Amino acid sequence: MSTYLVFGATGSVGRRVAERLAWRGAAVRATSRNPEAAKLPQGVEVITPDLGAPGALDDVEAAFLMWPFHSAERARPIVDALKRRVRRVVFMTGGGALPGVAPEEQPNPVARWHATVERLIEQSGMEWTVLSPSTFxxxxxxxxxxxxxxxxxxxxxxxxxxxPIHEDDIAAVAVQALTKSGHEGRRYTLTGxxxxxxxxxxxxxxxxxxxxxxxxxxxxxxxxxxxxxxxxxxxxxxxxxxxxxxxxxxxxxxDVTSAVPDTTGExxxxxxxxxxxxxxxxxxxxx
Ligand SMILES: NC(=O)c1ccc[n+]([C@@H]2O[C@H](COP(=O)([O-])OP(=O)(O)OC[C@H]3O[C@@H](n4cnc5c(N)ncnc54)[C@H](OP(=O)(O)O)[C@@H]3O)[C@@H](O)[C@H]2O)c1
CATH class of the missing domain: 3.40.50.720 (NAD(P)-binding Rossmann-like Domain)
Structure with a gap:
């Protein structure tokens, strides 16, 4: 059975992504720096967030990625590790990263490092979807x-x-993009x-x-x-x-967008x- 990787699975969105996948009966591997305290649904395999570690990406078909770091320093090693093993990635961007604007032209450091990850993912050869949510x-x-x-x-x-958007609505869109085709190469602006x-x-x-x-x-x-x-x-x-x-x-x-109802049907x-x-x-x- 193919496995879904959820990076940042104890976070406000990542936890909902891991739960939604687990409730569908999918095999889920989730990351936390403290796996013992992760409190994820039974059956979810929890690993530390080192994607280069042996076995971390075994059988992973699709990965949910968010960016908890305060720079883009780890962007290349993480995207490289994913692209060697994973067919599809769904990245939750943030920090006001402007679509279609090069990282170096972005308005602030947070937008710059999120845009750096976006660009690496878009150039990686993986099937990608970028989720750009409004205020949680x-x-x-x-x-x-x-x-x-x-x-x-x-x-x-x-x-x-x-x-403002419910974190579970972001997760619902992420799960659609992870598990269904038709979302490849799309950047969704998600709002409440x-x-x-x-x-x-x-x-x-x-x-x-x-x-x-x-x-x-x-x-x-x-x-x-x-x-x-x-x-x-x-x-x-x-x-x-x-x-x-x-x-x-x-x-x-x-503006309110229709990306949540369009994608989830709810x-x-x-x-x-x-x-x-x-x-x-x-x-x-x-x-
Ligand atoms: N808040 C907003 O309004 C808003 C709006 C749009 C976009 N965003 C974007 O959403 C992202 C934050 O998402 P969130 O609020 O769901 O996250 P969060 O609740 O802050 O959770 C962070 C997750 O990242 C993990 N993590 C933290 N530091 C880590 C590290 N050094 N290495 C590996 N994993 C680490 C944590 O896991 P452990 O602690 O278990 O390791 C946790 O699962 C940011 O990129 C932000 O720009 C936020």
């Missing part, structure tokens, strides 16, 4: 401490419009079903948990200080996030439905 709904968990503690979320860019400002997202989470929530706007400087003081938020990501939001705020409102999941799955993370209706 899981990012709203950054607000969970504030929501547990009070009725407002403090932050900058409350009117910033996004098209609605355009929502950050303030609207907070309101919808409030409705899901049965408690009115409001957005409290901070200046950019206040928000930078708040994030730097947050022990759970990586300091190195603060300016990257705020610079990204500044650029998004100056850009046209994003409508993309709303933020209200996602939030209903996560009420416990936000403290439910209790305080």
């Amino acid at each position: 709904m899981t990012n709203t968990l950054w607000w969970s401490d504030q929501i547990r503690a009070g009725d407002s979320v403090r932050g900058a860019f409350g009117s910033l419009a996004m098209t 079903p609605e355009v929502l400002t950050q303030a609207e997202q907070v309101r919808l989470i409030g409705e899901a948990i049965g408690r009115p929530l409001r957005w409290e706007e901070l200046s950019l400087e206040q928000e930078r200080a708040r994030l730097l003081a947050d022990p759970d938020f990586p300091d190195g990501f603060v300016d990257e996030l705020l610079d990204g939001y500044t650029k998004m705020a100056a850009a046209p409102r994003p 409508p993309a999941t709303t933020l209200s439905a996602w939030a209903a799955e996560h009420t416990a993370d936000f403290g439910g209706g209790q305080r």
